[in-house]
Structures are given as C-alpha cells and as structure tokens.
Amino acid sequence: MDTERHPSSRNTVAILSRGDAAARSNATPQNSRFVRVFEALAAVGIDARPAIYDESFTETVRDELLGVDGVLVWVDPIHQGKTRADLDAMLREVAARGPLVSAHPDVILKMGVKEVLYQTRHLGWGTDTHRYDSAVAFRAEFPSRLRASGPRVLKQNRGNGGQGVWKVEALPNADGIVRVLHAQRGCLPEEMPVEDLIARCQPYFGWGGCIIDQAYQARLPDGMIRCYMSAAKVAGFGHQLIKALIPPPPEGPDAPEAQPGPRIMHGPSAPAFQALRKSMENEWVPQMMQALDIDETSLPVIWDADFLYGPRDAAGGDTYVLCEINASSCFAIPDEAPAAIARTLKQRLLSTRKVRTG
Template sequence: MLVRSDDPKRTAERLKPVVEALAAADIHAEVVEFDDDHPDDWRRNLEKASGVLVWADPLTDRGPRSTLDAQLTEIALAGTWVSAHPGVIRKIGTKDVLVTTRGLPWGTDSFAYPTPDIFREFFPDRLAKHGTLVVKGDRGNGGRTVWKITLLEPHRAPPAAAPTATVMVQHARLRDDTHTVTTLGQFMTDRSQIYTAGAGSGHLVDQPYEAGIAEGLIRCYVVRSTVVGFALQGASDSDASPAGHDSRKPAVLGVPAPKTMVPSDQPEFRALRHRLEDEWIPAMRSLLDIAPDQLPVLWDIDLIQATSNAPELTGFVPGFVLCEINASSVIPFPPEAPSALASAVAEILSS
C-alpha cells in the first residue's frame, strides 16, 4: 500500500481498517510512504509484493505525482498488479472526465482547453454564454485548482466578454465566500501556471456553475463496479445560499470536509445506486474503453443534485451533475468499504 500526501503518516493511520481487512482475507499488507526526495526507495519492497494499492494525491505541496505515475506504469508493464493504474486515472480520475462523459445523463456543457491559446480564444465566449463558470485544473484535490468566475457585466457580454470585463473570482479551497474582483484578462493570465504544471501536461476544463452545490455533494463510493456506500457532504445552514440567490454576489464556494457516511442499502439511495451500477458506470466504461477488471478497487463519484425539491415518488432519481471522479486517493471511506476492497483484492490475486 503506497501513500503520497502532504501528511503521509496521518494517511497511513487512516488506512488501518484496510490493512486489517486485508489481513482477515489472508493478505499481508504494508503501508509504504513515497518520498519525493528519494523516489526509488519504495521499490525495494516490490520483490515480495503481489500488487500495489495506491493512495497518492494528484497534487501535494511537492507538486504533481508525475514521477510516481511513470514508475507505476513501468512496474505494471513488468507484470505487477497496480490499482489504480495511472492510465485508468487519466481516463476517469482527472477533470477531463467532465468533458469525455458529458453525453451521459450526469453530463453538462463542459469544455476542455488543452492549450493556453485555446483557453484565450474560447473562454471569453463561454463565459459570456453562461455568465458563471467553474474552471478546474485537469488534476487537483482539495479545491487547489478550482475557481468560480462570474461575469459582473452581463449586459455587455455578447458575443464575447472583453479582456477588460469585470469578473468576480472565488477559490474553492477556501470553502467560504472570500472573493476577488478583477478583469477577465487578469484572471486568464493568472491561470497560465496550470499549463506549466506536470512537465507542461496540465490544462484547464470548465463546466457551468450548478447552484445545487450550495446544498452539498453526494459522494458515491465504488469497489470495482459495485457501490459500497455514500457520503453526504453539505454546507451548513449558515453557508447555504438562500432561494433566488444572485450568482453575481459571493456565496460559499466549496463544501465542508466532514462527511456523513450512509450505507449502500439505504432506501432513499436505492434508485441512485441502481442507476450507477446498471446504467451510468457501464456506459462510462464503454465510452472510455475500460474493461471491468481495469476499474480501481476503490474510487468515488461526486455528484451535485441538480433538481431541487424533487417529488416524493418511489424510485424517483432527481437530476445529477458530475462534479468529479476520485481515483487517486479515496479517503475517508465508508466502514463497509475495507471488507469489500479486501474481497476484490483476494479475487484479483487468485485469478
């Protein structure tokens, strides 16, 4: 079990339930820290390992996980089982999944900007069209590379917002209503560092702002293709935006870190679980050419509820918008997840 985070010792402590579940399945697991200063040290443990389970944040204070991903790809090619594989993370665990799966029921009008020139050319038009957009770096965690930008001069918008247009910007990592007012041109210049991250492989995507985020997220935990639990991650009553809130005025962006775990068989989530397992996950796999056995042994899908005041109908599933998929380092997780993960690992290693 390989860990890379800003606080690897705390991460290792939080993974004890997984170690214990694996032990109960007769699988010995050791938690090893990835050290950016000595990136090859952890590989000395590989000789006795049948596989590598990875909990490595997309970004830490040391930067992206590019070196680690190259190593994991190499050892996977040599025959060692790795989960999650960097190639699968590239397909589902970056913000590009918002664009590649926008045709699915959870999709929205998302757009990717693979180069700075494309960002400069098309972003002003999209901001004029939507008024408010959420701009995301392709890799990130904890809201590090997520900004909400609102055009404060919509009457001057069509056909595109000018570089001198006034915008309000909020950073999701702050998880409050802190904001700055600047020009569109300055905002776009400030985002240029994303394109130099990860040895120049970083880029931006956007999606329309979904007001339902003010009510929080539903995090859906998945072991391979099976939903093993949910987490409700919502804003406090004091943070929630009132009905009819003007998006041009600052509201809390981001949701609090604490989560309320909910078992997968909770009646009110039954319809969502079936929709995920029977429709959305298979459709995503087919679209992105991912075999069932290539899915991570533990990953999660973050959804924003897009339908307010849904009718109380049996089996009714309100609209959801995909916020992101986490496949790099899923923690915390529901109490049911470790045993399900251990069973999946045992099946994989015995096949």
C-alpha cells in the first residue's frame, strides 16, 4: 500500500542526495548544502525535508518518498564507482505511484546524457558530432575520422567530473599513434597506439551504451559558459576558465598542478549573456524539446547547459557549442536559482493537485 499523503494547503517535498547512514541520521535543512533551496521552498509555502539515499537502504528511502508530494533529486550519474541504476528504478516506481519526481530518470536519459549532443547536432548549438553504438563501429570509423578532421573529443554517454571524456589528436609522422588527455583532474597527456585507446574506451559501451565524438573547440581556453535553466527559462549563468582538456605548460614534473579558475556566477539578466539567453529561451530549448519529445512540464526544475565558444561569426561575434547538459545533479547554482526552482515547483505541484482533485 502506498504511504498515505494527507491533503493540506502546503505541499511536502523531499530533496534527495547521496550519503551514508550517518549522513542520513544527521541530515537537516540547516546543515544541508541545499539550505538556500530549502529556504526558497519555505518562502513559497512548500515544506521540504532532506532525504539521503544509498543502495543499502533503498526500501526505506522509497517508503519515505512515497509520503511526499514531490522529490527533487541531486545524485551524480557515477559516484565512487556506483551508478544510478538502482536509484533510477526506485524513482520510476515512486513517480508511477504519485509523487512528482524531478528530474525523472526517463527525462535524464533523453537530455542529461552525451547522446543529446548527437540528437540535437542540427540546432544552432551543434557542431561536427558523431555517435558510435558499438565497439565494432568505434574501431572501424574513429581512426579515419581523426586523421581526416583533426583533434576530437570522445565522451562516454553517462558520466560526470570529466570521467570518460578524452581529447584525442593524431601525431604527425607517427602512423597509428595518438596523443590523448583525459578530462579528469590530475591527468596528463599520454601517447599510445590508437588501438590501445579504443580498448580503454570499450567499457563505455556497457551502462552508457554509446560514445559521442565531437570536434575539439579551439577556443576552449576562453572558458566555459554554464547556462542554468529552471524548466524552459534561464535562471542564471556561470563563466569559468577550465583546465580539462588543455595540456599543462611544460614546467617540469615538480611544478604545482594548474587549477581551474573559479566559476563566476551571474543572474539571468547579465548583459554579457543576453544573446545566449535569447537563443536558449526562444529557439534552442523549444527545438530540443521537439527533437527529444519532451514537454515543458517534464523539463527538470533545475538543469544546465554547458557551452564552449565556437568559431566567431562573420561579424566577429561569439557563437556557442553545446558540450553537455547536466540534469542529474546541477549544483552549485547562482543566487537567483533557488527562487526560480521554488516558483517552477510550486506551479507544477499546483497543476498536479488540480488534476488529482478534478
């Protein structure tokens, strides 16, 4: 039997994140990293509580989630070797039995994976992008594409923190040898036969299902722009100078490791990003929803699109290339985002209640 939810004037929501039994027993809104989200939800009349998840107590968490009206999920695709396979199955069950779940696992599988780069490559944010559905196709197609088109970036379909993301370039006058750089922090360039790289990437065809191959963007040193979205509206921006996929300077083995720059947060009205905001709200997000068959009410209450600067246009202006969408665990967020999350969630819970009550 489902846990009973008592109708009241206030909705109840659980904010779900990963942790162990100790974290679960000690969790409060006040000591949570999502404290600003809890405060924003309270300000619009939503009672929110933390819910800590681990595979060792899945059933307990499931019963807890069945007792609330909505669940906001912040869990990475991969964490210390654990995937979201068990969690996603549980969240599908919870959503099917009533509570609103954001982001729903099925929506993540459409937009929060690297395959979205291939499915939406025809949009204004797209670039030269290919998909390999099997190790056989990868081995047959990738080496010739690399030789013909210059440096590429390979991405496993599901991952975070740079896991499974590689810059690859063919070495001149060295047939079959490539220079690779893994995007995880602390990794250094390596040279190896392309067959060794293909073997190293073969496990990506397991849980993730495919490998995505994009052209390397020469303006990567100019930084990355993170466009934060609440449903179909921009909730803010973050600009960061990044280290991933940029080879370190030749300073010797004892030089300190270069660190990425801090992400500078901006509100949705930041003048520097209004062209990007207009493209996202008026063109790219509506086009993405159509391409992926997602309706606006299913978009996550918080997600982000990471952009690199593409080649300058004919007038010398910036263009933008999508490098990934984060829908599983979008955090940290701009100061304006918690209020946007609260507004979006309140509207959805109100619509859900109207449907349930007829």
